[in-house]
Amino acid sequence: MRVAELFRLHNRALVAFLQGRLQSLSDAQEVAQEAYMRLVTLEQPGQVASLRAYLFRIASNLAVDRLRMRKVREDHPPEVPEPDVHLAPVPERHAAATRQLHALQAALRELPAKTGRAFVMHVIDGREIGAIARDMKISERMVRYHVANALAHCRARVDEPEMP
Numbered sequence: 372m373r374v375a376e377l378f379r380l381h382n383r384a385l386v387a388f389l390q391g392r393l394q395s396l397s398d399a400q401e402v403a404q405e406a407y408m409r410l411v412t413l414e415q416p417g418q419v420a421s422l423r424a425y426l427f428r429i430a431s432n433l434a435v436d437r438l439r440m441r442k443v444r445e446d447h448p449p450e451v452p453e454p455d456v457h458l459a460p461v462p463e464r465h466a467a468a469t470r471q472l473h474a475l476q477a478a479l480r481e482l483p484a485k486t487g488r489a490f491v492m493h494v495i496d497g498r499e500i501g502a503i504a505r506d507m508k509i510s511e512r513m514v515r516y517h518v519a520n521a522l523a524h525c526r527a528r529v530d531e532p533e534m535p
Contacts, residue, residue, distance in 0.1 A: 374411055377422055378512060385430055392434045402437055404515045406430035478528035482521055489514050490521030 382403065389399035406429040410422065419425045479487050489507065492498045493514070500518075504511045 374407060374422075377410070377426060378407060381423055381426070385427065388427065389430055389434055392431075393437060398437060402430055402433045404512075404519065405433055407512070408516070408519060409433075474528055475525055478525040479521070481528070482524060485509070486517040486521045486524075489517035490525070493518050494522070 385403050385406070386396070386399050389402050390396050393399050393402065406426055409429050410416070410426050413419070416422065479490070482490070485507065489503055492503045492506070493500065500511050500514050504514045507514065
């Protein structure tokens with residue numbers, strides 16, 4: 372069974388399963404998307420006896436990870452700095468932000484056109500996945516795929532250490 376067919380036949384059940392565990396539709400959809408991504412990137416999918424069962428196992432494990440992360444965040448909220456803590460001077464922060472912006476722009480130029488367009492429409496313009504899918508004449512799943520790939524690429528580029 373191919374992933375597209377798996378998605379068509381079982382996505383609704385997978386998202387409902389995850390929503391029951393995560394108590395959040397958006398988290399359930401994100402975890403389902405990540406599960407499909409992991410399934411798509413399997414090196415030897417022919418060796419998996421049941422792709423559906425494997426998909427649900429991946430999703431279940433990802434949901435457990437998500438719940439653990441929530442618990443850590445709840446147990447250890449970010450500390451609010453003391454009001455007298457000195458931050459970097461404004462020109463230095465501005466320069467750092469400018470460098471990050473240029474790195475992000477360069478990373479976006481490295482992406483395939485569809486991937487960059489989907490990312491900009493969703494993340495920068497704030498458009499809904501469904502609207503982007505209709506405009507680009509691709510499935511919502513493909514929009515999510517493009518956005519996830521662009522986000523991973525941009526994060527990697529922006530987080531790269533500077534070369535001397």
